Amino acid sequence: MDYLEYLLDPEHWDLAVTGNIPSLVVDHLYYTVITLVIASLIAIPVGLYIGHTGRFSFVAINAGNAGRSLPTLGLIILLVTVIGFGLLPVIIALVILAIPPILTSTYAGLRAINPASVDAAKGMGMRPIQILFRVEIPMALPLILSGLRSATLQVVSTATVASYVGLGGLGRLLVDGLALNQYDRVIAGAVVVAALAIVLDLIASSVQRLVVSPGVSGRALTRTSNKAPSSSVGPATATAG
Template sequence: MSTTQETPYLFDPANWEFGAAGSIPSFIVTHLYYTGLALAIAILIAVPVGLYIGHTGRLAFVAINAGNAGRALPTLGLVSLLVTMFGLGLIPALIALVILAIPPILTSTYAGLRAVDRAAVDAAKGMGMRELGILLRVEIPMALPLIISGLRSAALQVVATATVAAYVGLGGLGRLLVDGLALNQYDRVVAGAVVVAVLAIVIDLVAEGIQRLVVSPGISGRALTRPSKSFPTVSPTQPRAGTASAG
């Protein structure tokens, strides 16, 4: 009996050799490349459009319909359609992933700006700030929690769906799923599913850490939960300093 039959694919040290072609680390690097490229393109498209819609209030139906369409769109079916148009390769997979990532980024950016307190915007206008200054210095900082939540949602969806790249002849963790099913090596399929899930959790934790760094504690609400160290609390039954006790 061979070593690969005795040892599950996920725990075989030979499959974790860095730099080796066909190893799990090489699949992870390729998978992250597809994910990062798709997210970067989606951000360049969706964030400016969401900022414009949220700031001006115009074309709000675009953001709403984009969110609904994103939830109903079958990614694998879209990839199959794009393959018939562009052939195998990176283009159909990348277009499908970008289309998948745009709706949550667009809708969260729009919703974040529309949720900004109008009193803060009016105060900025009263101070003589221009529209661009209001957008950059007031609305975007206050909308960051929702904007980043949309980015986190898009990242999770893309990293989980980037496995479709294997169906168009590309690499990534999807190779473990496709090749495992083709070869009836189900331990390879399980390894691919587990690594994708762990990778999604790690990406979400990193995004949460970035959100804590860039979002003001006052906006995120963390400042309200921090105990105050400047003013000690006084128990109702404890006499205040300098006050004579009764009797």
């Protein structure tokens, strides 16, 4: 049996044919982006609030581990069974799973800020909103972005699983391939979704590099010196594969 037959068949890359691989990639990205936007809109403000005020910090500290311990498949199936089949329950499940890494890392990013810089900002006459946007967020950015990066991997992975309850995207190749005993189709899906995840992760790490100030990422040090960087732009470490 030729594992790569489905993947290499030009017909499956033909944009005119329904169910072609590029269109599945686009669908997969679409779900990922929607989920990340919604999750960020919830998790970043909440994380900033908790990190800034110190109130409810137990929520932020425990969200990461609690989120990781939720079985993704169980959550999706629970929501589908309660709400019914469709895009909504799946997106809700994906958002629930994407919130904890973003929330926890936003909080951690804000907490890791050197209090002397905030004190200096206040002492020089910045108003609270200026301190937040000009000092705290830029300094917390490496961690906020690594939270987003973790969440991205989480969502790409879970969206694949969600094809079992009817979601489109690359998971279709895996789930349908398994159901139809077409193993080359399964491999095609697995290869493409793995490639997609890796490419997204690489893009995310480049974005981190571009957006984060070299003074914060530690990159400014590579040219000179002896001090340890305060944080580094490394691979995400908080997803549930």
